[in-house]
Amino acid sequence: MTRTMSFIEGTGRITLNAIEEVGYHFALFVESLYWVIAGPFLGQPVRIPIIVSEMMKIGVLAVPVVMLLSFSNGVMMAIQGIATLQEFDAESQVVPGIAYSVTREFGVLIAAIVVAGRSGSAIAARIGSMQMSQEVDALRVMGIEPVRHLVAPILLAMLLMMPILTLLADSAALIGGGLYTGIVLKLSLSTFIDRVFETIALYDLMQGVVKSLVFGLLIALIACSNGFSVHGGSEGLGRATTRSVVLSIAAIVVADMIFTYFLNR
Amino acid sequence: MEYEIEEIKGYAIVHLKGDVDLSRSPFARKAILDCLQERKDVLVDLTAVTYIDSSGVASLVEGFQVSRRMSLDFALIGVSDAAMSVLQLARLDQVFPIFASLDARIAHTERRT
Amino acid sequence: MNSQPIIEIRELDAYYGDRKILDQIDLQVNEGEIMVVMGGSGSGKSTLLRHLLSLNRPSAGTIRLFGQDINGLPSRKLHEMRQRIGVSFQGGALFNSLNVEENVAFPLREHTKLDDNTIRIMARMKLEVVNLAGFEKLMPSQLSGGMIKRAALARAIVMDPKLLFFDEPSAGLDPVVSADLDELILRLRDAMGVTIVVVTHELESAFRIADRITVLDRGKILITGTTREVKESDNSRVQNLLNRRTEDVPVNADEYLQRLTDDLTGL
Numbered sequence A: 001m002t003r004t005m006s007f008i009e010g011t012g013r014i015t016l017n018a019i020e021e022v023g024y025h026f027a028l029f030v031e032s033l034y035w036v037i038a039g040p041f042l043g044q045p046v047r048i049p050i051i052v053s054e055m056m057k058i059g060v061l062a063v064p065v066v067m068l069l070s071f072s073n074g075v076m077m078a079i080q081g082i083a084t085l086q087e088f089d090a091e092s093q094v095v096p097g098i099a100y101s102v103t104r105e106f107g108v109l110i111a112a113i114v115v116a117g118r119s120g121s122a123i124a125a126r127i128g129s130m131q132m133s134q135e136v137d138a139l140r141v142m143g144i145e146p147v148r149h150l151v152a153p154i155l156l157a158m159l160l161m162m163p164i165l166t167l168l169a170d171s172a173a174l175i176g177g178g179l180y181t182g183i184v185l186k187l188s189l190s191t192f193i194d195r196v197f198e199t200i201a202l203y204d205l206m207q208g209v210v211k212s213l214v215f216g217l218l219i220a221l222i223a224c225s226n227g228f229s230v231h232g233g234s235e236g237l238g239r240a241t242t243r244s245v246v247l248s249i250a251a252i253v254v255a256d257m258i259f260t261y262f263l264n265r
Numbered sequence B: 001m002e003y004e005i006e007e008i009k010g011y012a013i014v015h016l017k018g019d020v021d022l023s024r025s026p027f028a029r030k031a032i033l034d035c036l037q038e039r040k041d042v043l044v045d046l047t048a049v050t051y052i053d054s055s056g057v058a059s060l061v062e063g064f065q066v067s068r069r070m071s072l073d074f075a076l077i078g079v080s081d082a083a084m085s086v087l088q089l090a091r092l093d094q095v096f097p098i099f100a101s102l103d104a105r106i107a108h109t110e111r112r113t
Numbered sequence C: 001m002n003s004q005p006i007i008e009i010r011e012l013d014a015y016y017g018d019r020k021i022l023d024q025i026d027l028q029v030n031e032g033e034i035m036v037v038m039g040g041s042g043s044g045k046s047t048l049l050r051h052l053l054s055l056n057r058p059s060a061g062t063i064r065l066f067g068q069d070i071n072g073l074p075s076r077k078l079h080e081m082r083q084r085i086g087v088s089f090q091g092g093a094l095f096n097s098l099n100v101e102e103n104v105a106f107p108l109r110e111h112t113k114l115d116d117n118t119i120r121i122m123a124r125m126k127l128e129v130v131n132l133a134g135f136e137k138l139m140p141s142q143l144s145g146g147m148i149k150r151a152a153l154a155r156a157i158v159m160d161p162k163l164l165f166f167d168e169p170s171a172g173l174d175p176v177v178s179a180d181l182d183e184l185i186l187r188l189r190d191a192m193g194v195t196i197v198v199v200t201h202e203l204e205s206a207f208r209i210a211d212r213i214t215v216l217d218r219g220k221i222l223i224t225g226t227t228r229e230v231k232e233s234d235n236s237r238v239q240n241l242l243n244r245r246t247e248d249v250p251v252n253a254d255e256y257l258q259r260l261t262d263d264l265t266g267l
Ligand SMILES: Nc1ncnc2c1ncn2[C@@H]1O[C@H](COP(=O)(O)OP(=O)(O)OP(=O)(O)O)[C@@H](O)[C@H]1O
Pocket: C016, C017, C021, C039, C040, C041, C042, C043, C044, C045, C046, C047, C048, C201
């Protein structure tokens, strides 16, 4: 009896905490948006050089890994696709298969997971250590809103870079898939590309891009809020960093599932 | 907003006045640097200054440095006690040539030559 | 001018969770005054400071700075007010990603449209004031404890604030460096007419710089007065603090034993 009670109680508490956390993320989002729009009129603009440097850290530096993973993923999809479709004598159908799943699904997923791993942890660690050393308090007492100075640039950089990374991931995966298909099915890369474009429409590319915006938002908000919530020394910092990566990847995958369900009905 | 500039005996005298603070010091800076650009010897008159903050003092420092690079004369006159204590805080009273008035400045140069 | 206090705290209560940390604090600080907040470890000094900086909200009571209630202030007005206030945190709170000069120049870059030359000269002038000339390009991680305090002070005064808060200027510094910092605080007040609130538990430092001292003890103010009044106070807890005596609490054998063996198994 007491065990069930405590189970229910525990579940209740976890649910409450989760709701509170979601609320906090939402508030953080609204506040960042407020500064992006109203900041320039209040003498507190979101600084462009900071946005650019964040874009560099979040986006540009992630390009090589994103490309490599996507390329490999494209090759793997071609291998599996051809192997499966051979049983139905339908290997040639591998092209639309790859084209759809890359543009709608895997390009953006790989880009988002790489960014979550790289920047999700880096951002949480940076803001967390600023929180610990009272740098965040210092900003506040100088009359500089930490959300405006720290969060808004990260959010903007994320929203600008994620679609670009996604499109790069799409192309790397398609090239990977195309090269393998070309070798096995004696299809030239240009024929492969032609057939890809016959298959996919702008809608498919946009599906990836729209998702990338949502994933970018999730990564930025989860990383920043975990950074701000750091307390209790370096152990707390480590915990927040790990939590930031795990939570953002989980959020991405779940959000992706929901998206895919609604977009492909 | 512009400060009055008077030319006497080969000197451009920049009369600063009121509060030379964050909002006003850019005008003081511009007035001083403009005179120097015209290759004039500059005296900055602080008599009518009620308050000068570090941005005002920084403008004076920049003016002095430019004048030295261009081998022009530069001095402060009419430094009030309040202004003096701001200069003293960064030990700049030992850096700027400081005189009571234009005449004192001229007397000083004549004595040297 | 002197009619209105720069800081006016009325009946301030503060809690962390259920624990009452500050209890009915009343305090006024006048223009141009150096007020030292003294008290033993854990007495609530830093908590009081956080409330004055509007980093924490009071559970009850009001805090007025420059005559304005800081908790009723719209955020825009609060931002403006904060530009007239300088803060030097206990640990310095320098931005680790910026070098010393960039740290000091940071508030100017954020809040003013001054020419870059002016900003850099101002930053270096402040570094001269705190005797850190020549260390502009060092990163915070390359500074010693005393240098961090001085760099933080330079950053706190770069906007020529009217009100300066200084948390533990001399904690962890050797006596010479700490005396230097005290000297600096006095010079700042004399040259710029700043009102200064210093939080410290160093007695010597407190008596060297203070115009008035307020003594905090377990969240309550024991006494507020001139250095002389505090020295001559006949409150035993004040005297204990001044003479660095620890309180001799008589030992209750039963309770003491209970505390030591509480929760142990097999006893
Ligand atoms: N973030 C916090 N959460 C909960 N309790 C806190 C927190 N910060 C401080 N306290 C408690 O509040 C009390 C007062 O702390 P405060 O930091 O104000 O003391 P202090 O006078 O500055 O001491 P010290 O001289 O050691 O810095 C202490 O008992 C401390 O345990």
